[in-house]
Amino acid sequence: MSVRQEFDAWAADGRDRGMEERHWQTAKHALARMPAGPGDTVLDLGTGSGYALRALADTKDIARGYGLDGSPEMARNAREYTEEEPSAADLGGETPAASTADLGFVVGDFGHLPFADDSIDHAFSMEAFYYSADPHETLREVARVLRPGGTFHCAVNYYEENVHSHAWQDNISVDMTRWDADQYREAFEEAGLAVASQDNVPDRDVEIPPAEEFPTENWETREEMVERYRTYGTLLTVGVAL
Template identity: 90%
Template sequence: MSVREEFDAWAADGRDRGMEERHWHTAKHVLARMPVEPGETVLDLGTGSGYALRALADTKGIGRGYGLDGSPEMARNAREYSREADPATDLGGETGAASATDFGFVVGDFGHLPFADDSVDHAFTMEAFYYSADPHETLREVARVLRPGGTFHCAVNYYEENVHSHAWQGNISVEMTRWDAEQYREAFREAGLAIATQDNVPDREVEIPPAGEFPTENWESREAMVERYRTYGTLLTVGVAR
């Protein structure tokens, strides 16, 4: 099954909102760290429900937010959610305006970004990068569209060190790339993105029961659950365009 087919199905049954709720635990901390200035342009790869761009509009006053997704249904939902969040929004066709921020939700491929060279100030992706058919090509494309000094904040839960994520591939028909932290750094550098930082953003909102309540339906031990959410959390790699 293709990315489009898989995530069209997710959008149709409301799982985009479920992803937003789960990802928000760590995504909000990543977004807060982005050095975005008012009026700047931000690209969100794998935008899903579009929540990240709406958050950046509310907290940092971005001037333009592009949300790209491989699923037409995800992009359609993102437009509708943005309109619901701000009734003044007019998202006729692919683009529109919500208050002082213009949103554009488009359908596209990570390996062929429909944006001009040096046209984006910052890029963000949460739990989507590993769906790229060619992650190296995606990084080259991100480096191409970023303006010099622009940042790419790439956040993933599915990665080699997080052993608790390894079984996830069995739950989805789309092939995923599972890199370790060093592979992310190497690939960023090869694409022309200098590494600004790489660290783990813990999920401190998932409630972890007392040790006496284990094993649970999903966890053999409390130690394993603590490791998954508090230690591994989300791997964040930040690259800067040269």
């Protein structure tokens, strides 16, 4: 099954909203680090429901945002959600005033971004980069469209060190790339993106029961659950265009 077919099906049965709720727990911290501001243009790769762009528009007052997804149904839903409820940041608390940012959602291929050279100030991707058919090509494309000094914040839960994520491939028909942290750094640098930082963003929103309540339906020990959410969390690699 293709990426388009897989995620069209997810969008059709509402799983895009489920991804938004789960990813927000660490995505909000990654987005807060992005040095975007008024007047900036931001690209969101694998935009899903479009929540990341809506949050950036609300909290950082970006001027323009492009959400790119390989699924037409995901892009369609993102447009509708943005028209219906301009704010995605309400997932974390109060709903700010509606933004005046120009947000658009397009269907496209990570390996052939439909943007001119040096046209994007910052790029973001949450739990989508590893679906790229050619991740090295995707990084070269990101480096091409970013303006010098622009950043790419790439966040993934599915990566080599996170042993608790390895079985995820069995639950999806799309091939996924599982790199370790060093491979991410090397690939970024090969593509012309200087690695400014790389760390693990913990998920502190997931409630972890006391030890006496284990095993649970999904976890044998509390230590394993703590490792998954508090130690591994989301791997965030930040590259800067040269």
